[in-house]
Amino acid sequence: MTRPVLVNAFDMNTPTHLVSGTWRHPDSHAWRYKDLAYWTDLARLLERGLFDGLFIADVLGVYDVYAGNPDAALRGGVQIPVNDPLMLVSAMAFVTEHLGLAVTASTSFEHPFPFARRMSTLDHLTNGRVGWNIVTSYLDSGARNIGLDTQVRHDERYEIANEYMDVLYKLWEGSWQDDAVQRDRGSGIFTDPAKVHAINHEGRYFKVPGIHVSEPSPQRTPLLFQAGTSDRGKDFAAAHAEAVFVGAPTAAILRAQVADIRARAQAHGRDPHDIKVFSGYTVITGETDREAQAKHDLYRSYVEPEGMLALWSGWLGFDLSVYDLDDPLRVVPNQAIQSTAETFGRGDWKVRDLVERLGFGDGPIAVGSPATVADAIQEWLEETDADGLNLGHVVTPASYADFADLVVPELQRRGAYRKAYEPGTLRHKLFRRGDRLPGNHPAAGFRIPLSRPDAPQP
């Protein structure tokens, strides 16, 4: 059986997401990130290419590890300036019908009560197409700006995040019964108060006595993405995530990561395939291998090394400005993105490799004709057991237009890519079993009939 390829596009509300300097390429519209039309055009393009979704990364802070200041990041437009991803969703929802819209938001920067409403609102406005990438935040600069002297230590971040999820599940799944909203013109009853329940949450970090203020949205809980791949992060993902995105430079490393994710999901009482794994990936394609290689070389000529090192210093959590490009990469354990540090702690990497990798962080890059790229993608997914790609861009939206116009038809010919969207919510499109989280997900434990046996059945 041909393995279907799932694809998310990966972007960020900023001039430079992944590859410093390429905003200067004539085809790049990345510098138009603050214009609504950049996003509505991108959403239409992705829906034309039948992408599963657009996944918008975010940080709320600056990359100031490199040389101890944000100057290099500012110069390169490297994830700074960076605007709010949630504000983009409704316009993109308006111009599309099927595309999933996944946004990143941190459990550290906003109280779960207003956040629950934000996401319910988006799930309503998108007709159930919203996803949430749960992050616990890794930039110290962000923490300092909300008044914390130091970033909460890594493990405690996950303790907070777990309670944060409990509060959200109670609000999303356990406050309003499915038939609470009656909208009955005859009786005049909009909502039956007997079917709306205060959550009475009293925890270590949060205290939320009241009801959710939004009525149930199509998915109730948005589709849950996660990317944490530290030990605590993997465990958190195994418990909560429905989709994870991972980055790994070789199939062997990724295969081990995927197997670990599936095993952990099982240990949490879930099916190993209840989590879709999206592998960080980059494609540069053209009509022929030669054309693609020429495009790659041209793109490479735009790369601006200092900005790349600013990004990598942030991801790895230590200052790369003190090294020469030919120095070996010696990774210092710290509180930054641990999976990245682990990946580069193994193997014979040099600082230069970080600068010269064109594309998605620590993921692979396929350069070639549509057939070459399709071969590479299919082989990669076969070898690693990943479900699809989290497709980074080198030049946006050109990288996605090339994929939609060249690679998608090739994959379709091979029977490895959808020819039309399924109807339904983002969750249903991905799992084909309805709009809501399945009964073996921890959120289900907060549903009204389970958590409140005395409550009337919906």
Place this chain on the structure above:
Amino acid sequence: MTRPVLVNAFDMNTPTHLVSGTWRHPDSHAWRYKDLAYWTDLARLLERGLFDGLFIADVLGVYDVYAGNPDAALRGGVQIPVNDPLMLVSAMAFVTEHLGLAVTASTSFEHPFPFARRMSTLDHLTNGRVGWNIVTSYLDSGARNIGLDTQVRHDERYEIANEYMDVLYKLWEGSWQDDAVQRDRGSGIFTDPAKVHAINHEGRYFKVPGIHVSEPSPQRTPLLFQAGTSDRGKDFAAAHAEAVFVGAPTAAILRAQVADIRARAQAHGRDPHDIKVFSGYTVITGETDREAQAKHDLYRSYVEPEGMLALWSGWLGFDLSVYDLDDPLRVVPNQAIQSTAETFGRGDWKVRDLVERLGFGDGPIAVGSPATVADAIQEWLEETDADGLNLGHVVTPASYADFADLVVPELQRRGAYRKAYEPGTLRHKLFRRGDRLPGNHPAAGFRIPLSRPDAPQP
């Protein structure tokens, strides 16, 4: 000289904003509040009617003062369920070009650092058409759900709000110089780091050392709305607001309020007309007086008294369920909306009057043909010195369609309403003196050349 009439439409992301029960009217689309098309259709309608803007109210909590529980509010769909207003903006911006989009957000529920970015993002995406209605929140239920045992006392709310504004002004006005973003393809410099400044804010309530993470947006600071009309609230508005909305049932009361606002603005070193006053107002119109009156009577027949009392109990801050409709209204001083309490503390009101007022809270209602309504509006603004209307609806979008189709042409014939939009940002459209706050506004004190005399001039 004919006085031009400014008009904002007033709505809320909820089934019942102001008049309980009218969602059941066949022309009402209020129950579609959670569908994107309701909002994009409304935005287009308002732009067709050359409205200044759409003003979206909000609460993050429930009206549970009436009978000590939220049941009446839930039954009537009275401001519950209530979705996030900020999530609506980008889609409405996409379908319009000129309409102002003002959203309500509280200084009590989110840290100013992420909030500053949300509003900068919206100002970018709307090309400078965003307004912010600053509220300090008045529902105890909202405070409890973010872990506060009791609502912060009224006066301290304004102390916090004042520092909150300082942080925002520093981020919006004082962090990035106008020419910080160079976007220079030749040099590869996106932003000149020397022109981006950390705000180093250390106050009593907030500590924000870093830079703003958004580049300067068209207005920098969004157009500032305020509605507080307690003594502290009026003082806050006099210092900060560019537009206020006020509600008063008689011209005499409103005239005194407007004069007070203008005098206080002057005391703060501002021009008395630096604050545009929008008066809460309701219009029911038809081709003839008779037709309008019939529409009024029909609308009135849909009003659901219990929901009205739930709203008024929340606004006044005490439980009206213990009174008969014919009891005199005895207002108890408390921490709720003080202006409303003051208004109804004077005069010979009965509880029934609260239920039978059809329309915008404590504002007047004009019922009649376009000529009758235009007469009433012009007289009202002449007598009170208000600048325009904050137009509530009885049935939405019908109330706004009627205004756009019938009253606007009548006002235009009288030379009292624009025939086309001015170009430019919301602030420029309103004041005709550029996109940014004027030099006599407190935000100007945080601009880089003023607050940092050593910094290079932009």
